[in-house]
Amino acid sequence: MTTTPTAPFNRLLLTGAAGGLGKVLRETLRPYANVIRLSDIADIAPAIDDREEVVICDLSDKHAVHQLVEGVDAILHFGGVSVERPFEEILGANICGVFHIYEAARRHGVKRVIFASSNHVIGFYKQDEVIDARSPRRPDSYYGLSKSYGEDMASFYFDRYGIETVSIRIGSSFPEPQNRRMMSTWLSFGDLTQLIERALSAPNVGHTVVYGASDNKNVWWDNRYATSLGYQPQDSSEVFREKVEAQPMPAADDPAMVYQGGAFVASGPFGD
Numbered sequence: 001m002t003t004t005p006t007a008p009f010n011r012l013l014l015t016g017a018a019g020g021l022g023k024v025l026r027e028t029l030r031p032y033a034n035v036i037r038l039s040d041i042a043d044i045a046p047a048i049d050d051r052e053e054v055v056i057c058d059l060s061d062k063h064a065v066h067q068l069v070e071g072v073d074a075i076l077h078f079g080g081v082s083v084e085r086p087f088e089e090i091l092g093a094n095i096c097g098v099f100h101i102y103e104a105a106r107r108h109g110v111k112r113v114i115f116a117s118s119n120h121v122i123g124f125y126k127q128d129e130v131i132d133a134r135s136p137r138r139p140d141s142y143y144g145l146s147k148s149y150g151e152d153m154a155s156f157y158f159d160r161y162g163i164e165t166v167s168i169r170i171g172s173s174f175p176e177p178q179n180r181r182m183m184s185t186w187l188s189f190g191d192l193t194q195l196i197e198r199a200l201s202a203p204n205v206g207h208t209v210v211y212g213a214s215d216n217k218n219v220w221w222d223n224r225y226a227t228s229l230g231y232q233p234q235d236s237s238e239v240f241r242e243k244v245e246a247q248p249m250p251a252a253d254d255p256a257m258v259y260q261g262g263a264f265v266a267s268g269p270f271g272d
Contacts, residue, residue, distance in 0.1 A: 123261020
């Protein structure tokens with residue numbers, strides 16, 4: 001096998017590898033591991049070389065997840081439903097799935113997890129409020145509830161079993177901000193990769209919650225409790241301001257202009 005001698009990890013597991021961010025991280029995380037095990041329930045492009053392993057896995061299948069985690073040094077858990085959906089659709093991947101990941105980590109002795117949490121854990125705060133990681137959670141959706149549950153799972157597995165987690169409350173990670181709200185929540189792919197590298201390598205993280213945003217001009221999130229990670233974002237949404245502000249101005253009562261979670265606060269109900 002071709003290896004990278006300087007890689008700090010032998011094998012990393014990336015769940016959700018077929019998703020938007022998973023496809024990005026498949027490329028940007030290569031310097032950090034000799035092998036990256038890529039997993040999703042959806043079809044994934046085949047391994048491009050012997051430094052990739054591709055495994056189709058349903059996160060709601062406990063046995064399959066236990067097999068998936070065997071032999072990995074750390075887990076980047078980005079798998080699951082990534083938008084608001086009926087609770088029954090969220091339950092399997094996002095709630096049962098995160099439990100299966102942590103149970104498999106415990107059984108296989110994996111001591112570091114990077115959990116892709118979300119700004120939707122605190123989405124019902126208004127955009128004129130500045131909050132930190134210790135502000136009470138205010139989930140804006142079933143999706144946000146599932147990420148809040150994941151953070152509790154991470155806290156429990158550290159307190160009970162010593163498995164350390166960095167929960168990244170990802171803002172809006174796209175090539176560029178798509179609207180006015182994202183001018184505050186935008187996280188560049190480069191800054192996301194740097195944040196994951198710091199989350200993997202920083203010592204004694206316990207359970208650390210960090211807000212995933214770039215160095216944007218107007219921010220709602222204070223990362224004071226995650227300074228030990230050494231995360232220093234390099235990018236800013238300001239370079240896109242003129243393009244974004246050329247868009248029509250939404251109504252003042254539009255959730256995207258009022259709440260930190262934007263439109264998620266008004267999604268559903270489902271099945272009425």
